[in-house]
Amino acid sequence: MARKSKGRQKIEMTRMSKESNLLVTFSKRRSGLFKKAYELHTLCGAEIAIIVFSPGKKVFSYGHPCLYSIIDRFVTGKSSSSSSSAQLVEAHRSASIRELNMQLTEMLNQLEAERKRGEELAKHRKASQGKCWWEAPVSELGLQELEQLKVAVENLKKNVVKQAEKLMAVEASNTAAFLGASSSMGGGHVGPSNIDATKVPHGLGLSMTPHGFTMGYGRGFF
Amino acid sequence: MTRKKVKLDFITNDSARKATYKKRKNGLLKKVNELSTLCGIDACAIIYSPYETHPEVWPNTLGVQRVIARFQRMPEMEQIRKNLNQESFIKERITKTNEQLRKQYKNNRKKEITELMYQCLTGRGLEDLNVVDLNDLGWMLDQNTKEIYRKVESIKKRAPEQKAAPPLALQVPPPTPRPTNGGGC
Numbered sequence: 001m002a003r004k005s006k007g008r009q010k011i012e013m014t015r016m017s018k019e020s021n022l023l024v025t026f027s028k029r030r031s032g033l034f035k036k037a038y039e040l041h042t043l044c045g046a047e048i049a050i051i052v053f054s055p056g057k058k059v060f061s062y063g064h065p066c067l068y069s070i071i072d073r074f075v076t077g078k079s080s081s082s083s084s085s086a087q088l089v090e091a092h093r094s095a096s097i098r099e100l101n102m103q104l105t106e107m108l109n110q111l112e113a114e115r116k117r118g119e120e121l122a123k124h125r126k127a128s129q130g131k132c133w134w135e136a137p138v139s140e141l142g143l144q145e146l147e148q149l150k151v152a153v154e155n156l157k158k159n160v161v162k163q164a165e166k167l168m169a170v171e172a173s174n175t176a177a178f179l180g181a182s183s184s185m186g187g188g189h190v191g192p193s194n195i196d197a198t199k200v201p202h203g204l205g206l207s208m209t210p211h212g213f214t215m216g217y218g219r220g221f222f
Numbered sequence: 223m224t225r226k227k228v229k230l231d232f233i234t235n236d237s238a239r240k241a242t243y244k245k246r247k248n249g250l251l252k253k254v255n256e257l258s259t260l261c262g263i264d265a266c267a268i269i270y271s272p273y274e275t276h277p278e279v280w281p282n283t284l285g286v287q288r289v290i291a292r293f294q295r296m297p298e299m300e301q302i303r304k305n306l307n308q309e310s311f312i313k314e315r316i317t318k319t320n321e322q323l324r325k326q327y328k329n330n331r332k333k334e335i336t337e338l339m340y341q342c343l344t345g346r347g348l349e350d351l352n353v354v355d356l357n358d359l360g361w362m363l364d365q366n367t368k369e370i371y372r373k374v375e376s377i378k379k380r381a382p383e384q385k386a387a388p389p390l391a392l393q394v395p396p397p398t399p400r401p402t403n404g405g406g407c
Binding site: 041134150 | 308
């Protein structure tokens with residue numbers, strides 16, 4: 001069974017021969033090691049210090065509550081007595097750590113949900129690609145199909161622009177009406193008559209420049 | 223070995239906590255060992271628990287002292303640069319996860335808009351879409367147009383003598399998702 005990576009396969013416990021693999025392995029395993037230490041502390045309250053030197057002679061360390069206090073404790077053989085103020089500080093830290101933990105868990109759940117959604121969308125795509133020729137990737141289409149598709153796409157683009165301009169004209173006139181009403185004491189009647197729809201600037205993200213969309217308006221994702 | 227998702231919170235049950243501590247502590251020491259061996263680097267670990275007065279260490283007392291000494295010889299800036307504690311560790315992970323989340327949203331949005339585009343190409347109306355959707359849809363259409371032009375150019379370049387067949391009637395493909403001209407499906 002050919003696999004791209006060595007995940008979930010047994011590897012030999014000797015120094016890795018390939019330098020590039022070694023660096024990647026170091027990076028991943030160091031990260032995983034710190035994660036395990038973080039979990040051990042969270043779950044069991046253990047105080048842990050880890051020092052790791054990288055192949056590039058840099059040093060990475062993890063220590064909670066504080067690396068230096070644990071090193072001190074190890075070297076001198078005695079632990080710093082826990083004064084009441086130290087305990088208070090520790091309690092505060094625990095509270096904020098708990099909050100951060102909750103935030104992280106929430107985000108990880110969101111990420112999981114979005115990934116599932118992505119899978120669903122991809123599955124749906126694949127299913128419909130089999131049925132409709134125009135949904136296939138452009139690179140697979142023939143000249144005649146491309147010509148036909150091009151016309152359809154350009155037509156739709158025109159309609160999209162028209163629709164967007166319509167919406168923004170409505171929004172602009174609503175804004176004007178609101179402003180007008182708030183500035184005139186008698187509740188003056190300011191209708192959309194002074195808004196010229198054709199003057200809605202293309203700079204509002206609907207530019208048809210060769211560069212495509214500028215996304216200046218709205219909060220699209222691109 | 224359990225493969226259940228463990229809730230990352232302090233274990234209140236004393237015996238469960240002690241058992242978990244034992245297992246994970248051993249696992250942690252094993253991982254440090256592996257990291258050091260596989261990558262040929264210096265490392266040490268010190269673990270204090272409420273269950274013993276003496277810490278659990280790797281590789282051994284002398285080895286730990288050696289690594290600590292090497293660590294302390296480094297300039298303080300270098301010592302601190304890559305130092306993490308619980309809070310900074312979590313904050314780093316939050317940042318990374320945020321980045322992944324952003325990427326995933328963007329990915330999913332692209333898929334959504336592509337789906338929308340195909341629906342609109344086959345008859346779906348635009349009236350219920352808001353400006354953001356329309357913007358993104360327009361962007362996707364522009365991208366598609368560019369791709370189509372590029373592909374057409376490359377086809378014409380490869381076979382310039384071959385005249386392009388006259389395009390079919392200029393109409394939107396029929397709404398039923400079935401192949402119309404027998405090509406491609």
